Amino acid sequence: MSYILYYAPGAASMAVHWMLLELGVPFETRLVEIDSGAQHCEEYLRLNPxxxxxxxxxxxxxxxxxxxxxxxxxxxHLEAGLAPAQSAPARGEWYEMMVYLANSVLPAMRNWFYAEEDGDPKYADAVKAFSREQIEGSMEYLDGLLSDGRSHLMGNQLSTADLLAVILMRWTRNMPRPATSWPNLARYIHRLRAMPTFLELNAREGLTEWMNPRTR
Structure with a gap:
């Protein structure tokens, strides 16, 4: 098995980068410098139109x-246990959660950050206001899931849903109400940010924001 990840620091690629580290498999990375427009160059568009x-x-x-x-x-990589087994009752929940994050939370995040670029700028404020409601509603929902004391979204086992959710929560850090303002999410985020692979991920991507405070 061979993997080459094309990524930009802090972007959606961060969840995939994190998973590759968590799996402990060999992989290569290729930096895509979004600020310089490298994602629109002919070479990259051949890979991702x-x-x-x-x-x-x-x-x-x-x-x-x-x-x-x-x-x-x-x-x-079934041996890593980052998804429930095919026969497990939680398998259906895992599908639901992954699609929820991909179809509901990710698009709302994009609309919040790119309302001016992706649509008519005169409607950008309205789009952002609606997107904020969607994002905060999603955080409320996820906070509610964690209110039963579970350590992860799928119960007490790390899954792909956690890797994606935490990166999406990272994107809220400069929003009017960041994910860390919900009590159950704050505890959840603190726990996952302490993972060695999360620390390595941030080091590899050169990111220093949104880390747990250092303890002496």
Whole structure:
């Protein structure tokens, strides 16, 4: 199995980068400098015609969409246990959660950050206001899931849903109400940010924001 990840620091590719580290498999990375427009260059568009990250080259074939890549990696590395077994009752919940994050939370996040670029600028404020409601509603829902004392979204076991959710929560850090303002999410985030692979991920991507406070 061979993997090459095309990524941009802090982007949706971060969840896939994190999963590769968690799996402990060999992989290569290729930085896509979004600020310079590298995602729109001819070479990259041959790999990903949408001009977005991530792209994961899997055994020579480019694959796209962060949620799909997480699910694909979970299927290819069943031994890691980052998805419930096919026969497990939680399998259906896992599908639901992954699609929820991909179809509801991710698009709302994009609308919040790119309302002016993706649509008519005169409607940007309205789009952002609606997106904020969607995002905060999603955080409320996820906070409620964790209110039963579970350590992870799928119960007490780390899954792809956690990797994607935490990266989405990271994106709220400068929003009017960040994810850390919900009590159950704050505890959940603190726990996952302490994971060695999360620390390594941030080091590799050169990120220093949104880390747990240092303890002496």
């Amino acid at each position: 949408t001009g977005r990250v991530p792209t994961l080259v899997v055994d020579g074939i480019p694959r796209r969409e962060s949620a799909a890549l997480l699910m694909l990696l979970a299927e290819r």
